[in-house]
Amino acid sequence: MKVLFNTYPMAFHTPGGGEIQLQQYHKHLVERGVQVSLLDLWNPRFKDHEVVHYFSCMSGSLHFCSFVKSIGLPLVVSPNLWITEESKAKYPFDEIRLIFVLADRVVCNSNAECDLLAKVFNIPREKFFTVYNGIDQYFLQPVDGQLFREQFGITGKFVLNVANVEPRKNQLELARALKAHPDLQLVLIGHVRDQEYAQSCFKEGGDQLRYIGPLNHDSDLLRSAYAACSVFALPSVLETPGLAALEAFACGAPVVVTSEGCTKEYFGAGAAYVDHADTAGIAAAIARCADAPRSFLSTIVASANFTWARVVERLASLYDDPVGLPDTDSLLSGFFDIESDGNSHFAWTKEKASFECRPGAISGIWRTEVGGTVEIRIDGELAHRYVEVPANWASFRIVVPRKDGTPLRNVTIELTETSGLPRSSPRAVALRDVQFMEASAPGFEEMALLDGLLQGSSGFYPIEVDPYRCFAWTGTRASFRSRPGQLDFVWRSAQSGTTVDVLIDGKPMLAHTPVGEDWSHVSLVIEPVKGSSTSEVTFVVSRPRHASTTDLPFGVAVGEVQFQPRVDQGPISDAGASCVS
Structure with a gap:
């Protein structure tokens, strides 16, 4: 073509x-x-x-x-x-x-x-x-806000506007609205399309306004500005929807944007909407957003729905058949609009959602409509299968490990089955209260090690963190695959009287082993069957007779995982497994 x-x-x-x-x-x-x-x-x-x-x-x-x-x-x-x-x-x-x-x-x-x-x-x-507007993937890779501040000598909290300076972009009304917040500086980035209008803006803003001029669209300084701002504001006369607003949204910045145009079709409840002529309303929206936390949910949604690489798929299809192709949304992946229940924001995936994410850990709570299981893939490779997602909100954590310096990795969440009930809508999984832990944060490597062990596993709940360790709960039966070597970990149960059978490739390794409520150490020697490079390790957990209702999932928690790969063909030790209390 x-x-x-x-x-x-x-x-x-x-x-x-x-x-x-x-x-x-x-x-x-x-x-x-x-x-x-x-x-x-x-x-x-x-x-x-x-x-x-x-x-x-x-x-x-x-x-x-x-x-x-x-x-x-x-x-x-x-x-x-x-x-x-x-x-x-x-x-x-x-x-x-x-x-x-x-x-x-x-x-x-x-x-x-x-x-x-x-x-x-x-x-x-x-x-x-x-064909939706898009963002480039480099806006999903944050740049330290200090770069922009140091380059232009900006200190304190500021409201950012990235747009050509002209009446349609409404910077004059924005400058007037900021008079209600003298502690906030207004920073304008963009070309001047109307010199007379720009002078009116500069006069109205006075010392509170700082005009930077245009920055290259692929500049680190632009991404740094999005990272540094307290609020991104684009109260234009109209927007369809405004690329800069979409970029700021992808960077997680609180966004204030005009209600006139198609902005709500992009941002849902993930932005604050204003009337371009309502100075007091613009000021009030900025006040609500000035101390709001940055949103990683908006980063995920922007990546899944609005990267250029995704949106041009429909454009390429149109070129193949400019006349006959119907305007139907054939994309079964991505997210529906961000919603709000008044306390927090959440978004439902479609049949599946694929998005780019830098290495780190995504956490929050999730649910399905009737209960079900999901698969999680990283760069197309199965990371976790049969992950239970209930109909009520439950915690989750998705670890995105580092890979050879790759700045972004692709994460896919797909609902694979429901709990025996028909789905009432095309919505699959809702994500809420989403947080992100950088790969450079303390404790991430330990988390990544445990997650690596559980990749491709079944029956494990999401990784949790306490002040001392990372751990994951099993269900009544859980399994994972391991290379040859020695596996050391600690485990505990939710209730005394719990016992565990450990099988390796279906053969008993530990039988009816008591697991108490306090952490205890376990060592397993993994020897694959002939002709296989890995072994399946299975935990079968037996409920104690006196078991009562508990908020914890029934099973055992596994943490402090260490793995010593086998470096020769001989056995690591004489014992196949040991438990140390």
């Missing part, structure tokens, strides 16, 4: 979100094998391409679009436009409508934009096609 891109001549004089979108489509489509060319006015070679994609509906664009259709090429148009019955008089309405009529498909950034444009221009909804 060969696609030709073009936009209006002045677009890259002061590039904004639409121009970044064009560049990112180009980059990621090429990575998918789509041949994309940028129009060369001196050597356009139209006939060498199968589709022309035009970005804009600025006045004068109709002439180019008409020419494309006159030479028989399919035309796809991205208008990046939010227009209402009340505002349409401000635009070259008739010209834009003719562009839409000429186009084979009109690509919008949201379903809401598709619905609105179809209604306002009285054009069949089938003409419009949703």
Whole structure:
């Protein structure tokens, strides 16, 4: 597939979100094998391409679009436009409508934009096609906020706005709103598109406002600014949805954004929404968000739903069939909108959710609708199977280990079965109160070691942490695979009288071994059966006769795991297993 891109001549004089979108489509489509060319006015070679994609509906664009259709090429148009019955008089309405009529498909950034444009221009909804805006994966890799502060001498808490300075972005009203919070500085990053408007903003903001100017989109300083800010604010007249807001959201920053446009389709309850003309409302939203913690849930959702690598999949499909492809969301992975119950935020996955994550540990609580089990994969490899997720909220922890300096790893959560009941909706697993532990944090290596032992296991509950150790509870039966060597660990039960049978490749190793409520040490020698490189280690836990209800899962807790691999062909010790109280 060969696609030709073009936009209006002045677009890259002061590039904004639409121009970044064009560049990112180009980059990621090429990575998918789509041949994309940028129009060369001196050597356009139209006939060498199968589709022309035009970005804009600025006045004068109709002439180019008409020419494309006159030479028989399919035309796809991205208008990046939010227009209402009340505002349409401000635009070259008739010209834009003719562009839409000429186009084979009109690509919008949201379903809401598709619905609105179809209604306002009285054009069949089938003409419009949703491809969401995206972020580059490097926004999932944080940069220390101190880099930005030191570069520009910024101290204290500040509100960040990244946008071209112009009336539509509403920086003047933002500066007025910040007067209610003299302890907060306002930092503006972006090109000046309207010099007179910019001077009004600078005058209104006074010493409270700091204008940085434009930063390269792939600059570490931009990511550092997102990391350093207390609030990201984009109270524009309208947004579809604003790439900078999406980037700040992916970085976990509290986001205040206009309610006009399609912002809610992206951020759900994960952002605070304001009326662009309500100065007091903007000030109040900033006050609510200024001390809010950073959200790792928004990072996960942005990664699963809105990276350029994911969103261009639909665009590539459209190029293959610009006319006939229906605008249906064929993506069965990712998240539904972030929700809130008034106390915290949560989000439901679809059938599965795949997202990029830096090495570390993701924790929180999760649930399914009727109870079930999930599989967890890291970079496509099975990490944990048959992980029980109840219908009520329960704790979870997903360890993402380091791998050869790889900055991001792919994590997949997939609901594999439910507890014998039909699912009432396409929602699979809800994640709530999500936290992230950096791989550099104390205790992570011990956690990663235990998680490595349990990879591919069944019957284990998520890893827990107390002040002294990492551990994981088994169910009544749990198993994992181990290489040859000596495995040392401690274990305990929730109730006295519990006994455990340990099997290695189905053969008894320990029989009816008492496990008390206090931690005790165990050593196992792992000798695989002939022809196998690993052995299956199974714990079978027997309930004591006097067992009573407990908040802990019934089984044994296993922690302080150490593994000594076998370095020769001889046995490590004469004993196959030992328990030391």
